[in-house]
Amino acid sequence: MTEKPFNFKDYIRPRFFPHIWCPGCGHGIVLGSLLRAVHELGLNKNEIVITSGIGCSSRISGYVDFHSLHTIHGRALTFATGVKLSKPGLKAIVPMGDGDALAIGGNHFIHAARRNIDITAIVMNNRIYGMTGGQFSPLSGSGKKATTAPYLTIDRDFDVVELAKSAGATFVARSTVFHANECKDILKKAISHKGFSVVEILTQCPTYYGRKNKEGDAIQMMEGYKTNTTRIGSKKLEKNPNLIQRGIFVENTEVPEYCKAYDEIIKTAMKGKA
Amino acid sequence: MKDNNIKFIQGNEACVEGAIYAGIDFFAGYPITPSTEIMEHLAYRLPQKGGKFIQMEDEIASMGAIIGASLTGNKVMTATSGPGFSLKQEALGYACMAEIPCVIANVQRGGPSTGNPTHVSQGDVNQVRWGTHGDHAIIALTASNHQDVFKITVEAFNMAETYRTPVVILLDEVIGHMREKLVIPKPGEIPVVARLRTSVKKGVDYHPYLPREDGRLPMSDFGAAHKYNVTGLFHDMWGFPNNDPRVVSELLRHLVDKIENNVNEINMYxxxxxxxxxxxxxxxxxxxxxxxxxxxxxxxxxxxxxxxxxxxxxxxxxxxxxxxxxxxxxxxxxxxxxxxxxxxxxxxxxxxxxxxxxxxxxxxxxxxxxxxxxxxxxxxxxx
Structure with missing residues (x-):
């Protein structure tokens, strides 16, 4: 905790504003939660490298006053891996969209999780490709409308939490932009976690996903996050097992972190024991 | 003490020796014939000098990782062959656009596609020039013997730093796998170019993409005093995305001119x-x-x-x-x-x-x- 009260302006680059997000987009809430998390952790802005790929969510890297690396579609985790392994003292945060993280970037996602490299991956899941105008993503799920699914999607979706768990991520959590404070608290834990952390945040795209699928405006979509989700293991689940669970699913500190493990390799190699 | 500077090794190892001489800190790669010995030897050698080696999940990831590591102030390299070189092209273009020093060794096999993995070819010459999309310039060096492989590898690192650009070392299967003598030059015999870092002090506005009078762009390591943006979009002197027609044409001309206008300095023969x-x-x-x-x-x-x-x-x-x-x-x-x-x-x-x-x-x-x-x-x- 720092003494100084939180002020947005301490953490953004005014030159970059106004942002590109549509009215009603949930991404700004993720940005707000992230900055509050960084503030409350008392992190030095100079120690943070934010690396992103391509898409609406990926523009977040430019808006924040950290070292920022806006890379290519789907590959942000690979760039962040280079940053982190070469300078482990830096905090690596990687915000990604659902298509960025799990379609084009799916392979990098599971391998970063497998290595347990100390990177915080934030999957801003709006279940659609927004930047390109509303094509379905691997998280849209079946029976949805999109510009590339005029007759409804037949593709099944991923469960980000289950995928991250089985790939070996040592911190896995989910929240929504309706639960901004919960988001912030989870992000604080994820950033502090020494290992690969995955935070899925459900965030609305009223412009494409909402409109195409008749889910209403931003407020109605956020209401949906309130009514369709519940905390892990809550009693509501007994009545309605279809509710999406929120909270921290995995928090494992036993697995060696990758950069730490490599430091041991260096020690061995320097002794000539290789 | 035994003089250990004479070796009888493969060309791929000569490339490794050159990289070590040039001061490589970080290597990311993915196994592929006929380049694999480069990564095998660096996996052994790099941690001995406190450097970092990582085997990534594919060649795209390797390219991403070396770009990230270059930005924290490291001399970086990856190595591959045709199919892997094809995969690297998008990120290679990113390194051109964002002006990230990095070295890519391509030990050529026959192509197209999987082609002729264990046989020699020089079929990637034009791919090196135009493999990534859009107008750009590139530096590519090659050699016919191990002494020269060593030398051009050092020069590749030097040019990557001098021009802030990806440099391709274009070897071929025969050079990569053939064994012959290499005499490792003494330190200082071949000049080694260090990373040019900005002298702008903390708190003073640093312009990462404003060239000095001599055309060079001093860098600031991620984690050092200056926080700035790096992007593959057309950008202004702060690294902020900008598609103003004047900014776009000026940047593109800069990216091409900094290399094409120095053809005589870059030329080795x-x-x-x-x-x-x-x-x-x-x-x-x-x-x-x-x-x-x-x-x-x-x-x-x-x-x-x-x-x-x-x-x-x-x-x-x-x-x-x-x-x-x-x-x-x-x-x-x-x-x-x-x-x-x-x-x-x-x-x-x-x-x-x-x-x-x-x-x-x-x-x-x-x-x-x-x-x-x-x-x-x-x-x-x-x-």
Missing amino acids: KEYWLDDAEYILISYGSSARSAIHLAKNRRARGIKIGVLELQTLWPFPSEMVREKCVNAKSVIVVEMNMGQIITQVKNAVDNPRNVFLANRIDGELISPTDIKSILRMIQGKGV
Whole structure:
């Protein structure tokens, strides 16, 4: 905790504003939660490298006053891996969209999780490709409308939490932009976690996903996050097992972190024991 | 103490020795024939000097990782062959656009596709130049023996730092796998260019993309005093995305000019018996070995023949090639592809009709006899 009260302006680059997000987009809430998390952790802005790929969510890297690396579609985790392994003292945060993280970037996602490299991956899941105008993503799920699914999607979706768990991520959590404070608290834990952390945040795209699928405006979509989700293991689940669970699913500190493990390799190699 | 600076090793290992000499800190790669020995040896060598090695999940990831590591202030490299080099192209273009120093070794196999993994080819010459999308410039160096592989590897790192750009080391399977002697130069024998870091103090506005008067762009490491944005979008001097037509055209010109305008500084080549040469063989990589062999042999028989061995393929040294060939009756380009550098040579010389191709595309090393047949045809002597 720092003494100084939180002020947005301490953490953004005014030159970059106004942002590109549509009215009603949930991404700004993720940005707000992230900055509050960084503030409350008392992190030095100079120690943070934010690396992103391509898409609406990926523009977040430019808006924040950290070292920022806006890379290519789907590959942000690979760039962040280079940053982190070469300078482990830096905090690596990687915000990604659902298509960025799990379609084009799916392979990098599971391998970063497998290595347990100390990177915080934030999957801003709006279940659609927004930047390109509303094509379905691997998280849209079946029976949805999109510009590339005029007759409804037949593709099944991923469960980000289950995928991250089985790939070996040592911190896995989910929240929504309706639960901004919960988001912030989870992000604080994820950033502090020494290992690969995955935070899925459900965030609305009223412009494409909402409109195409008749889910209403931003407020109605956020209401949906309130009514369709519940905390892990809550009693509501007994009545309605279809509710999406929120909270921290995995928090494992036993697995060696990758950069730490490599430091041991260096020690061995320097002794000539290789 | 035993003098350990003489080695009998593969070309891929000579490349590793050159990288170590140049000060490599970080390597990311993915196994692929015929380049794998580069990553195997760096996996062993890098941690011994406190450097970092990582085997990534694919070649795209390797390229991403070295770019990230370069930004924290490291000298970085990856190594691959054709299929992997194809995968790297998007991120390679990113390194061009964001001006990230990095070195990519491509040990060529036959292509297209999986092609001829364990056999020699020089089919990627044009891919190196134009593999990534959009206008850009690139530096590509090559060599025909291990001493030169070492040297061009050091120079590749130097040029990557000097011009803030990806540099490709274009080897071929024969050079990569052949064993011969390498004498490792003493420290300081070949100059090593360090990362140019900004002298702008903390709290003072640092412009990561504002070139100095000499055209160079001092860098600031991630984690150091200056926080700035790096992007693959067209950007202004702060690294902020900008698509103002003036900004776009200025940046694109800068990216091309910083390399094309320094073609003479970047150009490396060797020449053999060119002074009175009526016939000039232009070659590079392992095929240059056969060209040199044939020229020596023909010289002994009184034929005025010489060799121009290119070590810098891109930017193509057109002016130098023109000057060297100005008095030649005929020029024979010796390469192991369907004719890639010959296009550049024809564009460069005064008389493109006198330029001929001696090539081989079957996965076998072109032999002096192969070149001799072409020479005899040109001489009107029959095959």
